Amino acid sequence: MSHVLHRDLRNPLPTAVKGDGPYVIDSAGKRYLDASGGPAVSCIGHNHPKVIEAVRRQVGEISFAYSAFFTHPAMEALADTLTAQAPAGLSHAFFVSGGSEAIEAAMKLARQYFLEIGQPQRKHFIARERSYHGNTLGALSLGHDFNRRQTYEPLLLPVTHISPCYEYRERRADESAEQYGLRIANELEAAILKQGPETVAAFFAEPIAGSSLGCAEPVPGYLARLREICDRYGVLLVFDEVMCGMGRTGHLYACAEDGVTPDILTMAKGLGAGYQPIGAFLAHDKIVGALEKGSGQLKHGHTYAGHTMSCAAALAVQQVIAEENLLDRVKDLSTKLRARLNDAFGQHPHVGDIRGRGLFIGLELVADRETKQAFDPAEKKWLKFRQAGMAEGLITYPAAGCIDGKSGDHITLAPPFNLTDAQLDEIIEKMGTALKQTIG
Ligand code: PMP
Numbered sequence: 001m002s003h004v005l006h007r008d009l010r011n012p013l014p015t016a017v018k019g020d021g022p023y024v025i026d027s028a029g030k031r032y033l034d035a036s037g038g039p040a041v042s043c044i045g046h047n048h049p050k051v052i053e054a055v056r057r058q059v060g061e062i063s064f065a066y067s068a069f070f071t072h073p074a075m076e077a078l079a080d081t082l083t084a085q086a087p088a089g090l091s092h093a094f095f096v097s098g099g100s101e102a103i104e105a106a107m108k109l110a111r112q113y114f115l116e117i118g119q120p121q122r123k124h125f126i127a128r129e130r131s132y133h134g135n136t137l138g139a140l141s142l143g144h145d146f147n148r149r150q151t152y153e154p155l156l157l158p159v160t161h162i163s164p165c166y167e168y169r170e171r172r173a174d175e176s177a178e179q180y181g182l183r184i185a186n187e188l189e190a191a192i193l194k195q196g197p198e199t200v201a202a203f204f205a206e207p208i209a210g211s212s213l214g215c216a217e218p219v220p221g222y223l224a225r226l227r228e229i230c231d232r233y234g235v236l237l238v239f240d241e242v243m244c245g246m247g248r249t250g251h252l253y254a255c256a257e258d259g260v261t262p263d264i265l266t267m268a269k270g271l272g273a274g275y276q277p278i279g280a281f282l283a284h285d286k287i288v289g290a291l292e293k294g295s296g297q298l299k300h301g302h303t304y305a306g307h308t309m310s311c312a313a314a315l316a317v318q319q320v321i322a323e324e325n326l327l328d329r330v331k332d333l334s335t336k337l338r339a340r341l342n343d344a345f346g347q348h349p350h351v352g353d354i355r356g357r358g359l360f361i362g363l364e365l366v367a368d369r370e371t372k373q374a375f376d377p378a379e380k381k382w383l384k385f386r387q388a389g390m391a392e393g394l395i396t397y398p399a400a401g402c403i404d405g406k407s408g409d410h411i412t413l414a415p416p417f418n419l420t421d422a423q424l425d426e427i428i429e430k431m432g433t434a435l436k437q438t439i440g
Helices: 049-061 073-084 099-116 137-142 146-155 177-195 222-233 254-258 285-293 308-323 326-345 381-392 421-438
Strands: 016-020 023-026 031-034 092-096 124-128 159-162 200-205 236-240 264-267 279-283 351-357 360-365 397-399 410-413
Touching: 031 421, 049 308, 073 092, 073 279, 073 308, 092 099, 092 285, 099 137, 099 200, 099 236, 099 264, 099 279, 099 285, 124 137, 124 177, 137 146, 159 177, 177 200, 177 222, 200 222, 222 236, 222 254, 308 326, 326 351, 326 360, 326 421, 360 381, 381 397, 381 410, 381 421
Parallel strands: 124 159, 124 200, 200 236, 236 264
Antiparallel strands: 016 023, 023 031, 092 279, 264 279, 351 360, 360 410, 397 410
16 A cells, blocks of 8 residues: 555555656556656656766756755856846746745735835736646645636635637637737736736736646737736736746747746756656846835745756756757757648547647547537546546647536647657557547
8 A cells, every 4th residue: 555645545556766868667667658748747758868977967966955055056057047038027046846835925025015005905917717836835725627626716815817819719700810809818907907906916927827627828919918007007918927937938038939038937847857847937127126125125035946956957958958958959849740730630529729828739529529619528548648648658648628628628739849759659559549448
């Protein structure tokens, strides 16, 4: 009997004992091609010698430096690297241990900012329906995933939720992509006005909706319109790039492709690439300037914030991405993967949509391709697909659609940036088998 409290209390899990580039190997010696890096984490595969060496060197030098007492070279260099490549104005980095912590920290920074500038009444947050921002109580309040929220509903903060950008199901036949983007972005303005602009602190959104909507990307002009509305009402714009950022789209920051700069940008997952747990936010000069002028303190922190080994690993990951030209490789692999997916499943009767950017690609499963009717949630097609994939030796990241049928089950692919073309073929072949076994 395992003494670990696993999430699934009924079905035992395979035991992962080794990594080999993009493969996970279990205790029975079975190899799994990890086409999603777990939940979009392992972006350069396992055992990269440069990252291993960086972590080994760091632990030999100093294992821990408490960030309230000391700074350290790896943290300073990582902040320099991330801010140098960030959209203008995002020149301050704060490090935590994962995505939910980054979101909590961003919420608290937004709150503190408005206190510092003399607007204490701004404490309300707006986010999007069918979104996911993490599992701690603040982050869960922002999110709008029924299954994850249901148990904890009475403990959550009041948050207003507006429509996500989800063109596949929600763009009307009589509107262009741009018109659709404007229409749904304008829901933010309506929500701010309804709430009272003087009470709203921040709006949170993922530029590309990951685990909740299977890589639903922004239509042209959508993010820019959100920026305009936030500016008009003095509301902070927070982009959650925990899943879609750190190179996954072929750009280090996903929002750069749309040319829109948030006030706070959160990241995690690919930042440490699974070698160490780490998350972060980048904050705009205007926010940090207000704290400097005001209390002179960031009123938030954790024991392991900016951990030496986490920062050393994340810095080495950035060096690998630069030295191996991996952002270009993402763009190249993306074109190839999309073409292969379209050839293999573009006309599949139960694949309604193939979407996303870079190596962040979602497939939405449907009972009926014409009507876009989702599968009955009770059928758990997403789970069956995951299990069939694992049996074949393929890891993907499938998730359930909405219980009300407003989105279908979906499969997210987020493979490592340094995959070979032959490994792309292996993904397609194994997905085909898993689809046949689960859906027909
Ligand atoms: N934000 C987004 C967009 C995420 O996808 C996730 C994790 N799936 C989180 C936040 C939370 O990150 P973590 O699980 O590292 O706390």
